[in-house]
Amino acid sequence: MTGDAPGSCPRLPRAPRRTQRPGCPFCLIVLGGAPATVLREWPETIAIRPRHGGVTDGHVLVIPRVHVADVAEDPEVSATTMLRAAELAGEAGDCNVITSRGPSATQTVRHLHLHVVPRADGDGLLLPWTVARPAGS
Numbered sequence: 001m002t003g004d005a006p007g008s009c010p011r012l013p014r015a016p017r018r019t020q021r022p023g024c025p026f027c028l029i030v031l032g033g034a035p036a037t038v039l040r041e042w043p044e045t046i047a048i049r050p051r052h053g054g055v056t057d058g059h060v061l062v063i064p065r066v067h068v069a070d071v072a073e074d075p076e077v078s079a080t081t082m083l084r085a086a087e088l089a090g091e092a093g094d095c096n097v098i099t100s101r102g103p104s105a106t107q108t109v110r111h112l113h114l115h116v117v118p119r120a121d122g123d124g125l126l127l128p129w130t131v132a133r134p135a136g137s
Ligand SMILES: [Zn+2]
Pocket: 020, 021, 024, 025, 026, 027, 028, 066, 067, 068, 110, 111
């Protein structure tokens, strides 16, 4: 008997590690030192609205409270962050759940973040998130 609540995952960290990186914009948000619209909070993760509103309605960024540069740096943190993104994806309906590792893969902020991007038929959004333009424009 582990004492875990029914349905809980015993591998999840019990409390967030308190490590942030100076100058990291997502660490600043986690610490309350930068403005953000926080949509959901968990002990180890937060979900925010992208700074410019996102590429579709309901676009959310899920970020760990601890500084992790990308999806490969700390697989346990990445897995926990994906768990929370998957919860939000279940509420979003059709969506993309995407993360990038490194500048060549379009990672612009070196703090792990997962995009949950709600999708709809004909929304015109093409991966890698380039809005389709009509021919001749
Ligand atoms: Zn950070």
